[in-house]
Amino acid sequence: MKSTTIGTPSAANEAIGGVPQFYYYDFASKGRGEVIRLFFEDAGISFVDNRFSFDEYNNKTVEERAAVNPAGSLPYIDLNGKLLTQSYPILRYLARQLGKYDGKTSEEKYFADVICDQALDWRTRFVDGAFATTKEGLNPANDSSAFDHHKDYLMPKYVRGIEKHLAESPFTKAGPFVLGAEISYADFVLYQIYHDERELGGPVTELLEKEAPTLKKLVEAVEARPRIAEYFKSDRYFG
Ligand SMILES: N[C@@H](CCC(=O)N[C@@H](CS)C(=O)NCC(=O)O)C(=O)O
Structure with a gap:
């Protein structure tokens, strides 16, 4: 270690x-x-x-x-x-x-949790596609078909759902973060699944560019934190 x-x-x-x-x-x-x-x-x-x-x-x-x-x-x-x-x-x-990093009101905390949960579902699918959890432990998957399905269908489904949620939220509309001007833990959760998709070769950056302007702005704002x-x-x- x-x-x-x-x-x-x-x-x-x-x-x-x-x-x-x-x-x-x-x-x-x-x-x-x-x-x-x-x-x-x-x-x-x-x-x-x-x-x-x-x-x-x-x-x-x-x-x-x-x-x-x-x-x-x-x-x-x-x-x-x-x-x-x-x-x-x-x-x-x-x-x-x-x-x-957690929101102030129950409404804010609820919305951060809502976004975190969707990012959690997205990550679970991502891990299921790219890795194999067996009795030998966690290892990269030896068959790429599940990850191909993930990149073609599941990843875009999560990006579109999260984009809609963010774009319709009065908190995120004030932006750039999930809860507006102040960053919350949910921003890091969302940022990191975007990062890992990108690093493993998924077409997530192109999708954000074309279809997810709110998520793109959030990703850029996380990267710009000093x-x-x-x-x-x-x-x-x-x-
Ligand atoms: N809900 C747990 C999930 C943890 C999880 O699945 N971790 C993976 C690595 S990212 C792992 O340890 N997998 C091997 C195993 O569960 O045996 C969390 O968020 O901490």
Whole structure:
């Protein structure tokens, strides 16, 4: 496992209760875990980035995995002995500890959750297309037909649905983010599935250009966040 300390402890670390030990696959800058890294970067949270190679994690026993996460999956966080699991609940928890990134009213929180859920469905389909989860663990799929179907039908279906939702929302209309001028955790979730589609060769950028102007604006606004732009240029970012 590779372990790297990122950043220096800040007021944001104090607000969340320390410097998190973060555990995920060594999957460049992709995947569910990367959403949490983006959040850490944007919020100025120092963390220890622990990266398992696929073989290392796949070779762990069920008991070893369940000892830190009952679901046996990655990512998870150890925050001074407190184990946090499930990527989107982790984001919401951290957002609430910080008192930002989560919307202020019930209406705002609801809309961030609505968009997060659709991005979650999109990612599940993406992973089902591009990877195989078997008793040997998580590995790239050895047959490309499921990913072809994903790129041709499922990915455009999710992009069009999310675009419609965003374009019709009074919050996103004020833009550029899901909840308007202030970024929320849902923006990182949405950004990262776009990023991973793009990096794995899906025609998502062209689709955003032609059919999803609201989502395109949101993606550009995430990339323009000063700390995120700095991160993408740094040697911490692996594509
Ligand atoms: N709902 C979970 C899903 C986690 C998940 O499926 N993680 C994948 C990697 S992105 C994994 O660990 N797969 C292997 C497994 O579940 O055994 C979350 O968001 O954290």
